[in-house]
Amino acid sequence: QFDDRWAVPRKAAEHYYNLIYHTKTGLYSASAQMLGAAAAIQALRTHYSNYGNGYQHEHSEMGLVLSEVNYLVSHKAETGYANANDTLEMVGKIALATLIKIKLDEERTYRPW
Numbered sequence: 001q002f003d004d005r006w007a008v009p010r011k012a013a014e015h016y017y018n019l020i021y022h023t024k025t026g027l028y029s030a031s032a033q034m035l036g037a038a039a040a041i042q043a044l045r046t047h048y049s050n051y052g053n054g055y056q057h058e059h060s061e062m063g064l065v066l067s068e069v070n071y072l073v074s075h076k077a078e079t080g081y082a083n084a085n086d087t088l089e090m091v092g093k094i095a096l097a098t099l100i101k102i103k104l105d106e107e108r109t110y111r112p113w
Helices: 010-023 032-051 058-079 088-109
Strands: none
Touching: 010 032, 010 088, 032 058, 032 088, 058 088
């Protein structure tokens, strides 16, 4: 049984993604939860745009999500708006949990991107 306490629901993750990646203003006030959720959505979008729905290599998605986490945490730190919880460990934990939760939900309902 997957413990999804750190996971952000898909709808909320997509909302955070839009705030951070499309408005760019959301990055400055984003919490670790928002950063992790947005990183998970960005990684999934990148994966599916590169490989389509048929490519099921979760390890590549996990690599993409950790790369996005690194990008967001580093970028936020450069702006001077980083909080104590904006660490690679915290944001990465949230991002991976969100990614796994979304993938499990897709398997249950077959709702690919």
